[in-house]
Amino acid sequence: MTQAQGPLLGCIADDFTGATDLASTLVAGGMRTVQTIGVQDDAKLADIAADAIVVALKTRTVPAREAVEQSLAAHAWLRARGCGQIFFKYCSTFDSTPDGNIGPVTQALMAATETPLAIACPAFPANQRTVYKGYLFVGDVLLSESGMRNHPLTPMRDPSLVRVLQAQTDAAVGLIAHQVVARGADAVRARIAQLRAEGIGMAIADALDDEELLVLGEACADHPLVTGGSGMAMGLPANFRRQGLLPAQDATVLPRIAGRCAVLAGSASEMTNRQVARWIQDGRPAFRIDPMLLAAGEPVVARALAFAQRSIGTPLIYATGPADDVAAVQRRLGVQAAGAMIEEAMGDLARGLREQGVRHFVVAGGETSGAVVLALGVDMLQIGAPIAPGVPATVSLGTDRMGFALKSGNFGGPDFFAEAVAALAGSEKAAATGAE
Ligand SMILES: Nc1ncnc2c1ncn2[C@@H]1O[C@H](COP(=O)(O)OP(=O)(O)O)[C@@H](O)[C@H]1O
Numbered sequence: 001m002t003q004a005q006g007p008l009l010g011c012i013a014d015d016f017t018g019a020t021d022l023a024s025t026l027v028a029g030g031m032r033t034v035q036t037i038g039v040q041d042d043a044k045l046a047d048i049a050a051d052a053i054v055v056a057l058k059t060r061t062v063p064a065r066e067a068v069e070q071s072l073a074a075h076a077w078l079r080a081r082g083c084g085q086i087f088f089k090y091c092s093t094f095d096s097t098p099d100g101n102i103g104p105v106t107q108a109l110m111a112a113t114e115t116p117l118a119i120a121c122p123a124f125p126a127n128q129r130t131v132y133k134g135y136l137f138v139g140d141v142l143l144s145e146s147g148m149r150n151h152p153l154t155p156m157r158d159p160s161l162v163r164v165l166q167a168q169t170d171a172a173v174g175l176i177a178h179q180v181v182a183r184g185a186d187a188v189r190a191r192i193a194q195l196r197a198e199g200i201g202m203a204i205a206d207a208l209d210d211e212e213l214l215v216l217g218e219a220c221a222d223h224p225l226v227t228g229g230s231g232m233a234m235g236l237p238a239n240f241r242r243q244g245l246l247p248a249q250d251a252t253v254l255p256r257i258a259g260r261c262a263v264l265a266g267s268a269s270e271m272t273n274r275q276v277a278r279w280i281q282d283g284r285p286a287f288r289i290d291p292m293l294l295a296a297g298e299p300v301v302a303r304a305l306a307f308a309q310r311s312i313g314t315p316l317i318y319a320t321g322p323a324d325d326v327a328a329v330q331r332r333l334g335v336q337a338a339g340a341m342i343e344e345a346m347g348d349l350a351r352g353l354r355e356q357g358v359r360h361f362v363v364a365g366g367e368t369s370g371a372v373v374l375a376l377g378v379d380m381l382q383i384g385a386p387i388a389p390g391v392p393a394t395v396s397l398g399t400d401r402m403g404f405a406l407k408s409g410n411f412g413g414p415d416f417f418a419e420a421v422a423a424l425a426g427s428e429k430a431a432a433t434g435a436e
């Protein structure tokens with residue numbers, strides 16, 4: 001099928017799992033969505049029909065100048081492809097370094113899209129992220145009291161998003177409070193007009209549930225740029241449908257892929273720790289990557305691959321560990337160096353596993369997913385049905401097709417790995433029997 005019109009929505013995501021999370025939301029809203037790994041050759045998309053394109057970048061923790069440069073390049077490419085509205089996706093826990101990158105990238109995209117006021121809302125109620133009076137909650141606690149306070153690369157220790165964003169930009173940051181959002185899209189539009197008149201350039205928006213995210217989405221129908229977590233995109237497909245631009249359709253169809261499955265966990269988040277523990281408790285094969293052995297030059301990757309080769313059943317290879325262990329490794333090796341070293345090992349493992357015939361990869365962690373997908377030379381992903389909120393099954397496009405579940409560190413329940421393997425292996429069984 002060829003593209004009759006340009007994509008309706010062009011998205012720029014600051015990490016790879018964040019990109020699949022957003023793509024999953026758009027697909028659920030009936031938008032055929034393609035995720036590209038960085039900016040791609042136009043020729044590769046020539047025969048692909050997509051209502052939305054999500055460009056996955058790995059810019060969450062790079063220096064702010066680089067994040068801006070890459071995001072502007074992605075914007076220019078999306079615009080050249082005809083995308084009318086632009087969405088900048090960041091983490092539902094507002095993960096940022098002291099220098100950004102949410103503020104600087106938003107400011108640069110505002111200039112590029114001539115947006116006078118950009119809305120900013122990371123709320124994702126299905127995964128227990130809510131925003132009230134500008135404060136971000138994770139479950140029942142403030143962001144700063146959640147596991148995010150110990151994140152290896154972006155520890156979040158201030159729950160006030162107005163304050164966090166204001167420290168990253170010279171645009172004035174305001175608030176669209178819950179009382180306004182609860183009154184509906186017209187009230188939000190009126191508040192935005194008021195904030196603009198006061199010289200405010202970015203506005204954190206409260207949202208406690210999906211209904212409120214739909215209200216915010218509706219209020220942003222004519223905004224050239226919208227920013228937020230994947231929840232903020234929930235209301236956008238309905239805007240296009242109201243304009244008669246998007247038919248009712250099932251956008252989740254994926255091709256079947258045959259082959260073995262492996263799980264790679266490089267996330268240090270609390271939920272991934274629980275998922276690794278559950279997998280081991282269940283007696284499934286698991287191999288731990290010891291960062292200190294890796295740093296000492298031991299053949300850790302080769303040992304892990306040998307383990308995977310002789311495993312009966314799907315192997316898990318993980319660097320995941322409790323916050324204290326991660327902090328100890330970081331003190332000895334340095335935060336960036338430890339992360340980069342483990343990510344490189346995860347990339348090498350992915351390549352080695354592919355040589356062993358693995359065709360399905362369940363990956364935990366945004367940075368880790370970036371490393372794996374890049375190491376495997378994946379250019380584009382087609383997005384399928386969700387395995388858990390924010391984690392769809394995906395299949396790479398191109399000649400060497402593989403299945404992926406790219407899981408944000410904190411997403412999924414304790415049994416997620418087994419659920420993802422079953423979801424991906426379901427397509428394997430279907431391929432073997434020729435079933436659809
Ligand atoms: N045991 C460990 N010690 C130090 N760093 C680690 C360890 N395990 C993973 N890491 C690094 O921590 C980072 C985790 O980031 P990411 O993959 O985005 O997952 P998450 O954000 O869920 O923690 C990666 O750079 C990874 O290489």
Ligand SMILES: O=C(O)[C@@H](O)C(=O)COP(=O)(O)O
Pocket residue numbers: 015017018019021022090091092093124229230365366367390407408409410
């Ligand atoms: O919005 C979210 O929470 C996710 O989509 C996401 O970006 C998570 O990133 P990682 O925790 O680094 O996987």
